[in-house]
Amino acid sequence: MLNYDTIFNFDKNLIEKLWDIGCDLFFQESLARHVNFRLGGDVPLFIIPNSLDGFLETIKLLRDSRIDYRILGRGTNILPTDNEKEFVVVSTERIDDISLEGETLTVSAGTSFKSLCLFAMKHSLSGLEKAFGLPGSVGGAVYMNAGCYGWETAENLVSISVFDGKKVLHLSPTEAEFGYRSSLFKKEKSLIILSATFKLVQGDKEDIQMLMIDTMRKRYEKQPLEYPSAGSVFKRPKPDFYVGTAIESLGLKGYMIGGAQVSEKHAGFIINKNNATASDVLKLIDYIKTKVRESYNVELETEIEIW
Ligand SMILES: Cc1cc2nc3c(=O)[nH]c(=O)nc-3n(C[C@H](O)[C@H](O)[C@H](O)COP(=O)(O)OP(=O)(O)OC[C@H]3O[C@@H](n4cnc5c(N)ncnc54)[C@H](O)[C@@H]3O)c2cc1C
Structure with missing residues (x-):
C-alpha cells in the first residue's frame, strides 16, 4: 500500500526533490477537496507544481521512482471512490498561461x-x-x-x-x-x-459576448449548477438517444440512493445532494444502467471517470 510512510521509505529524497523544484505537497489529502463532486477518499500525496518546468520535473521524478500517478485538471469529470488511493495526484492548476x-x-x-x-x-x-x-x-x-x-x-x-x-x-x-x-x-x-x-x-x-451570455443562460436554466456533480454521467450511446430524456421517462428524476440524487433539473446529472459517498453515486449509476437496459435495451457507458 502506498502511503505517507512508504513514499518516504521508497525514496527518501523524492519529497525533498519535489520541494526543491518548488512543488506544494499535501499528504494524506482528501480528493473531495479537489473534485467538483466533493466526495472521495484520500491520496497519499497531492502535488501542485508551480511552473511548467516543475511540472515536467515532477513527472520525470515520479516515473523514475515508479510511483503511480494521475493528472488532475479541475476535477470536474471525476468520481473518486471512497477508499484510500494507491496513486499520487499531480495537479495542473498552476500551469495556466x-x-x-x-x-x-x-x-x-x-x-x-x-x-x-x-x-x-x-x-x-x-x-x-x-x-x-x-x-x-x-x-x-x-x-x-x-x-x-x-x-x-x-x-x-x-x-x-x-x-x-x-x-x-x-x-x-x-x-x-x-x-x-x-x-x-x-x-x-x-x-x-x-x-x-x-x-x-x-x-x-x-x-461574441451575447452568444456567451446566451450559452451561460442555457446552462443555468438546464443544469443543476447549485449542487456538486461531475456533469452528465453517461455518454450518448447513439446519436439519436438522449440519455437524460430516457432516464426522465423512467420516472427517475429525483430518485435518491443515500445522499446521491438523479437531478430534478436534468436527469442526465447525478448530484451530491446530501453528503453523498462515492458508493451512493456508484449504486445509483448501476441502478440507472439496469433500468435503461431493461426498458430500452441500451447499454449506458459512463462519461465521468471513476478513480
Ligand atoms: C456542471 C458540469 C457541467 C459539465 N458540462 C459539460 C459539457 O457541457 N460538456 C462536456 O464535455 N463536459 C462537461 N462536463 C464535464 C467536464 O467539465 C469536462 O469534461 C472538462 O473538460 C473536464 O476538465 P477537468 O480539467 O475538470 O478534467 P479532470 O476532471 O480534472 O480530469 C478528467 C480527465 O482528464 C485527464 N487530464 C486532465 N488534464 C490533463 C492533462 N493536462 N494531460 C493529460 N490528461 C489530463 C485527467 O487525468 C482525467 O483522466 C461538465 C461537468 C460539470 C461539473
Whole structure:
C-alpha cells in the first residue's frame, strides 16, 4: 500500500526533490477537496507544481521512482471512490498561461476553459462562444474532447503539445485521434497534455459576448449548477438517444440512493445532494444502467471517470 510512510521509505529524497523544484505537497489529502463532486477518499500525496518546468520535473521524478500517478485538471469529470488511493495526484492548476499571436492562442493545460473563453472575447476572437461555462481546464477538455451545444474542443484546435515522459511532442488534431468524447490521450495514459493551440477568427465583440451570455443562460436554466456533480454521467450511446430524456421517462428524476440524487433539473446529472459517498453515486449509476437496459435495451457507458 502506498502511503505517507512508504513514499518516504521508497525514496527518501523524492519529497525533498519535489520541494526543491518548488512543488506544494499535501499528504494524506482528501480528493473531495479537489473534485467538483466533493466526495472521495484520500491520496497519499497531492502535488501542485508551480511552473511548467516543475511540472515536467515532477513527472520525470515520479516515473523514475515508479510511483503511480494521475493528472488532475479541475476535477470536474471525476468520481473518486471512497477508499484510500494507491496513486499520487499531480495537479495542473498552476500551469495556466495564455499567449496570443494574431488569431492563434496557445493555452497551458491548467488554464480554466472559462478564462480562455473570456480572453478570446476580450480580443474579439470568435469560435469558443458555445464553450463558455464548460467547467474544467483546457487539458481536461482536450483529453476527452469535451463538447456542448454542437461545439467540441477539437473543432478549433491546430496542435497539442504533449510530454511523453522524456520529450515534448507536438501533435496535430488528426494525430490526437479525436472522436465523440474521446482522444488518443484516453488510450495512451503516458501522454500528458501541456498546452493546446487554438485558431479562432476575428469577430464582433458584442456578438461574441451575447452568444456567451446566451450559452451561460442555457446552462443555468438546464443544469443543476447549485449542487456538486461531475456533469452528465453517461455518454450518448447513439446519436439519436438522449440519455437524460430516457432516464426522465423512467420516472427517475429525483430518485435518491443515500445522499446521491438523479437531478430534478436534468436527469442526465447525478448530484451530491446530501453528503453523498462515492458508493451512493456508484449504486445509483448501476441502478440507472439496469433500468435503461431493461426498458430500452441500451447499454449506458459512463462519461465521468471513476478513480
Ligand atoms: C456542471 C458540469 C457541467 C459539465 N458540462 C459539460 C459539457 O457541457 N460538456 C462536456 O464535455 N463536459 C462537461 N462536463 C464535464 C467536464 O467539465 C469536462 O469534461 C472538462 O473538460 C473536464 O476538465 P477537468 O480539467 O475538470 O478534467 P479532470 O476532471 O480534472 O480530469 C478528467 C480527465 O482528464 C485527464 N487530464 C486532465 N488534464 C490533463 C492533462 N493536462 N494531460 C493529460 N490528461 C489530463 C485527467 O487525468 C482525467 O483522466 C461538465 C461537468 C460539470 C461539473
